[in-house]
Amino acid sequence: MGIADSIRFYLASQYFAWKTAIAYRVSTVLWLIYSTFSEIYTLIAITVIYTVSSGIAGWSYYQMLLLSAAATMVLEAIYYHIESWTVVDRLRSGGYDSLFSKPYGLATIMLSTSGGTTEISGFVSGLVVFAYSAIRLHLSLESVLVYLAIFGIGTFALLLFVLMLTALTYLLFKSGSFMNNLLGLLSTASSYPLNIYGPVFALLFTVVIPVGIATYYPAGMIFGKISLEAVVMVMAVSVLVGMISYRLFYAIMKHYSSGGG
């Protein structure tokens, strides 16, 4: 099967997921509100912080808003495609068995059928705050497009990384709790500049758990805090992380044996 077939499968899966979401209207509306609320929550926290203090050194209020909005967008984009904790449960109970028999790659199947559709509202609210902050910062369209390009590559790399780690978690713990907790932590950590966590955590969130490559580094570049060379290097790391994660995912899935036998 080629890329075109995979895209068709992805779109068909999205259509099905949205039909299912509409069938559970009340629950869907509540989740949509919750996803939006998460962004509002961060917005309030940052606003209060900048009201009582000068905030993070070198980062203005709107720069921080933009960074946290980008972090929300990354995490929500990931949740939209893969809700790790439910994936682990489905793997354990053989919930993917019939899907895995389809003639598509395992990564395509899992990323097409394992997400939370309602996370879209979190992504949209993040995008609104991002756009508002960019306007207040008088960012040029060119800068925003460069940011979004790097952001896109970084998010895709992180998505593949989360997919691989979810499979590994299944293999090691047979529980989604680890991923649930880890992604919750990343949500907090990536909303702020990585340099405040010290060199060890900054490196951890760049190479080992590459959340910074989609949020901190592109933001640092357009605000002139990080050199272009550093960003190019980070992009190379993104591609590398994506490729390694993809390969590792398939290597891990070779050890998968379904709960369904």
Next chain:
Amino acid sequence: MNAGSYLGIIEMNIKSSLAYKTDYLLTLFFKFLEVLFLIFIWTAIYLGTKVSSIRGFTLPDIYLYFLVVYALRSLMNMNLSFEMEDSVLDGSIAVNYTRPMNFPLQLFFTGFGKDLLSILLAGVPILIVALAISHATLSAFSVAAFVIEVLLAYAIVSVMSFLVGMIALKFVYIASLVEMTWLIILLLGGGVMPLNFFPATIQQVLLMLPFAIVLYVPAATFLGMISSSAILFSIGISAVWLAVLLGIAAVVWNRARKLIASARG
């Protein structure tokens, strides 16, 4: 029904928590990391602002504040709501309801059984560490006030969790509401920052709400950052809130109980 039955529920849930040791320890570890990251963030804010104190809190105060908040968060949670959702989803609510025990109490002791390990493994040790680091000499009044506040907070969060859980009887899937309620409790209860950091008017309003007692008031009492009169006021307000919430819970439960009965035919 004798107390032994409820003790049985507590024992069963302790065993059940121990059966998922890795999950349990990982969750505690990540909760700790979450607080560690808050400390990183606030350190950067203090260093960036170049002041020794923000709204009466020095940087060491903030460290201690979040340490105490971590200890308190190990026992404050919305487990009852999730228990309720699960029992509606798998139908066990009907079986539990027919047991010769008060259903809300069954639910409460189920949650308490699960929380007991967290209290013993995380809450108490962290409080001891916080006490050792702070070199604070707690007066008998502070200790008594802290214990009362924590008990009130636990009761308030449990009743809130129960009330949100009741919604499952109508809508079944309530995880979004549960998460949203928890975020509200964290934000308005001092889990993200001490309530002193909010503008004065908002702060006054927040201190009148039932969220303040959950994290902020006990943490501030522990650190000696709140006056005796303010402590007594918070305890009084929280007791009133608890009574109001219990009243609402009783009304809601009486109606919900009829719903369960009619569903069973």
